[in-house]
Amino acid sequence: MSGPISPGLRSGSLPVLVALMTMLAGLALAGLTGIQALAESWNTAAQSSATIEIPTDADHAQSRTDHLLKTLHETPGVTDTKLLTPEKVRSLLAPWLGETDDKAGKPPALSLPTVLIVRHEHGIDLEAVVHALFPEAIIEEDMRWSIRLQRLGRSLVGCAWLAVSLIAAVAVLSVGITVRRSVSAQRRAVEIIHAIGATDRQISGKIARRAAGLSLLGGIMGLGALAPILMFLARLLAPFQDQNAQPPPPADTLAAWSATLSVLPHSLLEMLASLPFLAALLGWLTAQSVVLVWLRRLP
Amino acid sequence: MIRLDNVSMQPRGTGKPILYGLTLDVPQGGFRWLLGPSGAGKSSFLKLLTLGEQPSGGKLSILGTSVTNARRNSLTQLRRRIGFVPQDYRLIGEWSVFDNVALPLRLRGAKKDEIEQETFSVLEWLDVARLARHSPRELSGGEQQRVAIARALIGRPSLLLADEPTNALEESQARRLLFTFQQLVEMGTTVIVATHNEMLVREAPAPSINLRNGTLDRSDFA
Numbered sequence: 323m324s325g326p327i328s329p330g331l332r333s334g335s336l337p338v339l340v341a342l343m344t345m346l347a348g349l350a351l352a353g354l355t356g357i358q359a360l361a362e363s364w365n366t367a368a369q370s371s372a373t374i375e376i377p378t379d380a381d382h383a384q385s386r387t388d389h390l391l392k393t394l395h396e397t398p399g400v401t402d403t404k405l406l407t408p409e410k411v412r413s414l415l416a417p418w419l420g421e422t423d424d425k426a427g428k429p430p431a432l433s434l435p436t437v438l439i440v441r442h443e444h445g446i447d448l449e450a451v452v453h454a455l456f457p458e459a460i461i462e463e464d465m466r467w468s469i470r471l472q473r474l475g476r477s478l479v480g481c482a483w484l485a486v487s488l489i490a491a492v493a494v495l496s497v498g499i500t501v502r503r504s505v506s507a508q509r510r511a512v513e514i515i516h517a518i519g520a521t522d523r524q525i526s527g528k529i530a531r532r533a534a535g536l537s538l539l540g541g542i543m544g545l546g547a548l549a550p551i552l553m554f555l556a557r558l559l560a561p562f563q564d565q566n567a568q569p570p571p572p573a574d575t576l577a578a579w580s581a582t583l584s585v586l587p588h589s590l591l592e593m594l595a596s597l598p599f600l601a602a603l604l605g606w607l608t609a610q611s612v613v614l615v616w617l618r619r620l621p
Numbered sequence: 622m623i624r625l626d627n628v629s630m631q632p633r634g635t636g637k638p639i640l641y642g643l644t645l646d647v648p649q650g651g652f653r654w655l656l657g658p659s660g661a662g663k664s665s666f667l668k669l670l671t672l673g674e675q676p677s678g679g680k681l682s683i684l685g686t687s688v689t690n691a692r693r694n695s696l697t698q699l700r701r702r703i704g705f706v707p708q709d710y711r712l713i714g715e716w717s718v719f720d721n722v723a724l725p726l727r728l729r730g731a732k733k734d735e736i737e738q739e740t741f742s743v744l745e746w747l748d749v750a751r752l753a754r755h756s757p758r759e760l761s762g763g764e765q766q767r768v769a770i771a772r773a774l775i776g777r778p779s780l781l782l783a784d785e786p787t788n789a790l791e792e793s794q795a796r797r798l799l800f801t802f803q804q805l806v807e808m809g810t811t812v813i814v815a816t817h818n819e820m821l822v823r824e825a826p827a828p829s830i831n832l833r834n835g836t837l838d839r840s841d842f843a
Contacts, residue, residue, distance in 0.1 A: 325736070326716055515728075521694070524728060621675055
């Protein structure tokens with residue numbers, strides 16, 4: 323069966339509106355992916371490490387530190403230990419504290435501790451292990467920072483999802499208004515078709531298919547407009563992926579585009595690729611709902 | 622058949638019924654003239670029978686389906702069995718004549734070949750086949766009326782309603798249309814025609830439904 327059985331959709335600026343929404347959604351998703359990656363890296367960096375300060379003026383400090391180090395190496399769950407001697411700590415603090423008195427042969431003005439940075443798995447009682455050998459040691463678990471960072475990360479991810487949801491809501495509203503205006507403008511034709519015996523689904527189906535098609539077109543246009551921005555971001559990101567890598571050359575072929583975009587997370591690329599189809603689905607559902615509700619006013 | 626039992630009609634938002642106290646039967650395969658002065662309620666009566674408005678009181682049954690409090694879906698099926706020639710033709714200007722006339726067949730899911738054949742056949746019979754690809758906006762009043770008649774006839778309706786179907790037709794075309802109505806009646810279609818054309822009524826004497834001020838003035842059933 324071909325030929326019309328229902329009025330079409332007077333599209334107006336629907337594809338352009340959807341294109342803009344797709345662009346915004348793409349940017350929000352890119353931001354969301356970045357925030358998620360950042361939150362995860364904060365989490366993994368902070369959650370499994372502890373800093374142990376050992377006072378150098380304690381009795382037999384050197385030999386007890388060596389023993390503690392050996393014990394930590396043998397403790398199940400401890401994955402790495404790093405020793406910062408007072409000299410190393412002093413050199414690290416030099417920019418803030420000024421040059422030490424070593425060159426002058428004078429004793430240091432500050433009594434700096436030996437610092438142990440311990441990376442460990444969850445569930446081990448590091449405090450018990452350390453204090454059994456070195457009760458004077460001060461332990462600072464980075465876990466509490468991890469919790470704060472996790473909270474911050476979750477809040478940022480939540481904000482990003484809220485932005486994506488708002489964009490989707492505005493897109494639905496735009497499609498809804500366009501469809502409603504179109505149906506109202508063609509009220510007479512809709513009434514004629516209804517009177518001749520068209521079912522509500524027959525009338526809404528064609529309008530919804532057209533809305534889906536235009537939304538798909540708008541989505542593809544939006545992705546096209548987003549591509550240069552994504553390329554720019556990908557070129558900025560490339561050095562962070564591999565510190566030895568040079569920024570990719572300007573992409574002037576499809577293969578070069580593909581290589582440049584491969585720097586971006588696959589999950590982001592998949593989400594971006596699905597945007598036009600999501601826009602089409604939203605367009606279809608919105609148009610169906612709006613037309614079916616509108617038709618309820620007819621006898 | 623059509624059965625009205627004390628039917629009244631009061632459009633939403635209006636304070637006074639347009640039709641009231643209508644009680645009558647029209648048997649399947651019956652022909653009725655719908656007569657009455659302007660403003661008597663003829664168009665409203667046809668609107669009621671084309672399911673354009675629900676009765677506000679009484680009981681109405683069309684082709685065996687009770688319209689009063691009927692579900693929307695069942696009314697859709699009923700609408701497909703009713704052909705209507707409106708006074709203002711009600712054609713869709715954005716579509717071609719062919720698409721306007723083919724609509725009832727398309728809504729039923731008819732095949733493309735069947736649609737093509739049936740549509741051209743009825744357009745040729747009404748002498749408007751040459752206009753098939755034109756927009757109704759490009760046609761004269763008489764041509765538009767014939768297109769509206771073609772659309773009403775193409776689905777072979779069980780009930781055919783016509784509101785002044787000959788007012789833009791030449792005399793010979795009006796006689797031809799009347800002959801078609803009579804043929805449809807012989808095939809079992811119920812036909813109700815609202816008209817002011819006294820010549821036509823004289824040529825085809827038949828029972829009439831007379832309306833005056835929204836109610837039955839005199840009904841004379843065969």
